[in-house]
Every structure is written in structure tokens, then in C-alpha cells.
Amino acid sequence: MRYGLTAHKKLLWGKASLSRGAAADVNEAEPCMSGAALWYHWAQRCIAFCPVTVMLVACALAHAGLAGAADAGWINEGKLGMLAHDIRVLGLGRPGETGADVNVEILFTSPAFLQALGTPRLHLGLAVNTAGMTDYGYLGLTWSGRPWRPLLTLPDGLFVAGSLGGAAHDGYLNTAPPGRKRLGSRLLFRESVESGYQLTRRLSLSVIFDHLSNAGLAHYNQSLNNLGVRVGVLF
16 A cells, blocks of 8 residues: 555654554544555554654663763763643643653763853753653753852752753644644753752752743644652762
């Protein structure tokens, strides 16, 4: 069976979301497939060059070589947390999806050429939804520290952080079943703010809020807002 460009894109990105059990949109119905074409369909879904798949592989490789990379000075910190997925915070956002996100993030030692930008750390992260909703991988720069010094005297363990970057997700774009967001574009902007306490020299506990959207550059822009708690380990 021959497929047109639209059908091929749907196979690559899983527009029908068969793996999640969601029905295909009536305006984008899948073509009737023979047995051979069905195998081709699933093969394409397994090997599709999806940014989220790349993030999964990257995080797996980073985990496998974490100790060696830390010894070499590449990795500065690792974070693990749980985020409430797609919530309304301080009037921002419109809830639509459910579940919680398991969040893993690696922060790399800031290279010398970033000193002019305030010595931010490059980060690479992944958020996997426990209810089968939108997963996303992300990367960007994180600035952290204690900017109130020397104006205020606060406990030494307190810190704040903020980040800017981009994300790629496996959710819906322009059509979606009930209970799912139409995010408009595969690539999104991501920003986060975080506040925490350094419990020991290596261990920290923090609260983080992150926001993902396309900044109105696509027809639909139903953003995601996530709030949660993370544990950090310095290397």
C-alpha cells in the first residue's frame, strides 16, 4: 500500500495515538491497512526519529555513564522529582490533562564561555506522565544562586533557580480527544522557576514550577503548567 505525505507523517508522529488507546480524529482517519502495511506502520512508530525518543536515549546513556562523567567533571548535579501535571497556578493555565510527571534532570558544569551570561548550567531533562498523557523532553540553561546577598541575611541553605530553553513532546497538535491538550507545535518553549534548601553539602530539596507553550506562534497554544518537588544531588 502506498501512503501520501500526510499519512506518512501520521505514522511517524503517532497522530492516532494507538499506543495510548485514543481514537483517531474523524478528519484524519487512518487508511485501511493490509497485514504487511500494519507491520510497516508499527515498525515506523518504533523507529521514528522523535525528539522525545532521542531524549529518552540521551537520558539513558547519561545515566549509564553518570559516575564516569561526574568524575570527569562534566556533570554537576542530578535531580529527581514528581510534578503535578497541567495545573492552574496563580491564575495561569487551563487544566486539561491529568496524572503526575516523573521528572529526571541532569545539570552539567558551566563552561568558561558562559561566564559572560552569569555562568548558567546546561540542563537536559525528561518528564514522563504516569497517566498516559503528554510526555516531554527538554534542554536549556539554568541560573541558580542566592541573589539577595549581600542585601539580605537569609539562611545559607536557601537558593533559587530559573531556566530558559526548549522542549519536544509526544502530545497532540491541532486536534485532540477530550481531556487532552492541543499544543500547536511539536517544539515548545520551556521556562521554570525553582526554590529550595541545601540540606547537606550534596543533597537539596526544592519546589519547581515549569511552563511549556509555543508563545502564540502556532494556531493552538494550550500550554502545560507543572508544579512539583525535586531532590537534587551534587557531584
